[in-house]
Amino acid sequence: xxxxxVIVIGGxxxxxxxxxxxxxxxxxxLLIEKDINLGGKLCRWDRLFPSQTPAKEVVESLVGQIxxxxxxxxxxxxxxxxxxxxxxxxxxxxxxxxxxAEAVIIASGFDLFxxxxxxxxxxxxxxxxxxSVDLEEMFKEGRVVCADGKAPRSVAFLHCVxxxxxxxxNCHCSRVCCITGVKQAxxxxxxxxxxxxxxxxxxxxxxxxxxxxxxxxAQEKYRINFIRxxxxxxxxxxDSGVRIKAEDTLAGRPLKLTVDMLVLLVGKQAPAxxxxxxxxxxxxxxxxxxxxxxxCFENATRTSVEGVFxxxxxxxxxxxxxxxxxxxxxxxDVSEYINTLS
Amino acid sequence: MMKNFGYTINTxxxxxxxxxxxxxxxxxxxxxxxxxxxxxxxSCTATCTAGAFTDYNFRKTHLLARxxxxxxxxxxxxxxxxxxxxxxQCPRGVNTRGVIAALCRLLPQ
Numbered sequence: 001x002x003x004x005x006v007i008v009i010g011g012x013x014x015x016x017x018x019x020x021x022x023x024x025x026x027x028x029x030l031l032i033e034k035d036i037n038l039g040g041k042l043c044r045w046d047r048l049f050p051s052q053t054p055a056k057e058v059v060e061s062l063v064g065q066i067x068x069x070x071x072x073x074x075x076x077x078x079x080x081x082x083x084x085x086x087x088x089x090x091x092x093x094x095x096x097x098x099x100x101a102e103a104v105i106i107a108s109g110f111d112l113f114x115x116x117x118x119x120x121x122x123x124x125x126x127x128x129x130x131x132s133v134d135l136e137e138m139f140k141e142g143r144v145v146c147a148d149g150k151a152p153r154s155v156a157f158l159h160c161v162x163x164x165x166x167x168x169x170n171c172h173c174s175r176v177c178c179i180t181g182v183k184q185a186x187x188x189x190x191x192x193x194x195x196x197x198x199x200x201x202x203x204x205x206x207x208x209x210x211x212x213x214x215x216x217x218a219q220e221k222y223r224i225n226f227i228r229x230x231x232x233x234x235x236x237x238x239d240s241g242v243r244i245k246a247e248d249t250l251a252g253r254p255l256k257l258t259v260d261m262l263v264l265l266v267g268k269q270a271p272a273x274x275x276x277x278x279x280x281x282x283x284x285x286x287x288x289x290x291x292x293x294x295x296c297f298e299n300a301t302r303t304s305v306e307g308v309f310x311x312x313x314x315x316x317x318x319x320x321x322x323x324x325x326x327x328x329x330x331x332x333d334v335s336e337y338i339n340t341l342s
Numbered sequence: 343m344m345k346n347f348g349y350t351i352n353t354x355x356x357x358x359x360x361x362x363x364x365x366x367x368x369x370x371x372x373x374x375x376x377x378x379x380x381x382x383x384x385s386c387t388a389t390c391t392a393g394a395f396t397d398y399n400f401r402k403t404h405l406l407a408r409x410x411x412x413x414x415x416x417x418x419x420x421x422x423x424x425x426x427x428x429x430x431q432c433p434r435g436v437n438t439r440g441v442i443a444a445l446c447r448l449l450p451q
Binding site: 120160164165166167202203228229230231232233245246247248249252253254255 | 381382383384385386387388389390393394399401402430431432433434435
């Protein structure tokens with residue numbers, strides 16, 4: 001009889017959901033998280049599209065279940081080495097310990113694109129160029145203001161920063177930024193009804209349930225100005241504004257606009273850790289650096305290596321709901337796999 | 343002088359893909375394969391040095407070239423200063439300057 005021990009790497013929504021499902025299936029999960037808290041990137045988020053559910057609610061519910069079910073959790077603990085030996089998974093951590101299990105679920109998530117790499121947009125150069133994550137933190141604190149403490153009278157959002165951009169080596173679409181741009185634009189209008197809000201986009205990808213409706217609401221109720229054109233560069237003005245250059249491609253003419261605040265909708269990219277998992281375990285990565293499941297369908301959470309499973313954004317950009325559903329699938333696959341061992 | 347009877351002749355506005363000659367576009371595509379990747383975001387035109395001072399619009403110009411609508415293109419391309427800023431901007435990695443150079447060479451004088 002196999003011991004049914006499973007290591008889950010990453011304590012974000014996927015990792016937590018995977019550990020919860022494993023435990024309910026009679027497995028013994030060990031959840032490893034590098035941060036001081038469980039919750040991952042969601043800890044920095046205020047409200048979730050498209051329902052405006054507070055991110056805190058989702059995190060607290062999962063953390064509550066983890067503790068109720070008595071799932072063993074290691075915080076501030078990073079994976080230093082991972083290997084598969086004689087049918088067992090061995091994970092060593094930076095604190096010098098090592099753990100053995102029958103299977104592992106890699107739910108290590110994504111990295112945010114570092115917006116300073118797009119120098120032409122002036123992040124960290126001009127005070128009122130911020131990222132969507134910075135803005136979300138402002139929403140969370142309940143205070144959205146420019147660097148001088150004043151309310152913005154005009155805000156522009158730029159879609160696809162660090163996504164779909166060969167210049168920075170990220171060809172993939174990060175999927176969730178489009179709807180995040182719509183959500184945040186609406187939230188700005190809720191806070192400041194007189195503020196002029198502009199969204200500069202290449203394509204609007206409203207793939208999820210309720211997303212298109214939110215886009216329509218942004219146009220109809222909030223009068224957000226959607227401009228089809230990618231910003232080529234920005235410059236700071238003497239009064240700390242941001243001057244934008246773009247082409248209004250639908251009008252077919254160059255466009256200039258000065259705003260109080262520019263928000264860069266930063267994309268998701270594969271963390272460096274993925275390459276480590278790939279080389280140490282022999283699993284494959286996609287050209288975009290995300291881990292690869294066995295296929296895109298029924299074996300999406302299995303990998304080419306026995307006992308190694310993947311869930312959430314470790315395999316590519318996903319929204320919260322998708323990540324959680326995939327975590328359940330991964331846990332069920334693990335459960336099925338371990339039951340075949342005994 | 344001819345009497346004005348109120349008639350005018352309108353040139354056709356439609357891009358006529360049944361009749362347009364795509365041979366130059368095909369040759370440019372062979373020489374600069376990255377041309378196929380354009381999604382029309384307009385970054386090239388937004389950053390364009392010539393576009394700041396003239397009505398030059400590279401996004402529209404190269405699109406017309408792809409459609410084989412080449413009658414007006416030579417005049418348009420003459421406005422380009424070949425500075426290459428557009429290449430630095432393109433998110434799809436299109437060699438925009440290469441497209442312009444090839445069109446300049448291949449379009450009839």
